[in-house]
Amino acid sequence: MSEVLTAQALQALPNAPLWRRLAAILYDTLLLAAVLIFATALLMLLALLLLGDANGLKGTVWMFLWLLLCAFAFYAGFWLHGGQTLGMRAWRLRVVDLQGCPLTPQLAMLRFLAAIPSVGLLVGLLWSLIDAQRLCPHDRFSMTRLVLLPKEKKG
Numbered sequence: 001m002s003e004v005l006t007a008q009a010l011q012a013l014p015n016a017p018l019w020r021r022l023a024a025i026l027y028d029t030l031l032l033a034a035v036l037i038f039a040t041a042l043l044m045l046l047a048l049l050l051l052g053d054a055n056g057l058k059g060t061v062w063m064f065l066w067l068l069l070c071a072f073a074f075y076a077g078f079w080l081h082g083g084q085t086l087g088m089r090a091w092r093l094r095v096v097d098l099q100g101c102p103l104t105p106q107l108a109m110l111r112f113l114a115a116i117p118s119v120g121l122l123v124g125l126l127w128s129l130i131d132a133q134r135l136c137p138h139d140r141f142s143m144t145r146l147v148l149l150p151k152e153k154k155g
Helices: 007-012 018-051 061-080 086-090 105-120 123-127 137-142
Strands: 093-097 144-148
Touching: 007 093, 018 061, 018 086, 018 093, 018 123, 061 105, 086 093, 105 123, 105 137, 105 144, 123 137, 137 144
Parallel strands: none
Antiparallel strands: 093 144
């Protein structure tokens, strides 16, 4: 978006509907899958070069933690620099704190960790259908919101 919105303007925007959240998640999942495939290949190459055996890391807690760290870097990097992943940008969504300000690294970490069970179990996303403000549990826990940005004016 070329238009710069103030924190006050962002605070006044409506929360994102579930269908837009799901569309952005689908888009970002495809991108994240590519990132995680690359991260896995990189880790396996390092293991092969340093340990002489790439298979020793498969299925270990170290592999899980590495991929979790890569997923966090993917989301937090976007959230901290513009408040939008590529999927969120495509669907005109932005994550902000409750005052409409950009996320801090601490809020990004809270949101990421809270979203794992919330989105992973799907119950958290469905909760937004009955929540009066259309917030998911991970929104409330991390004191953040996913807002729907206005359409960009043409002309």
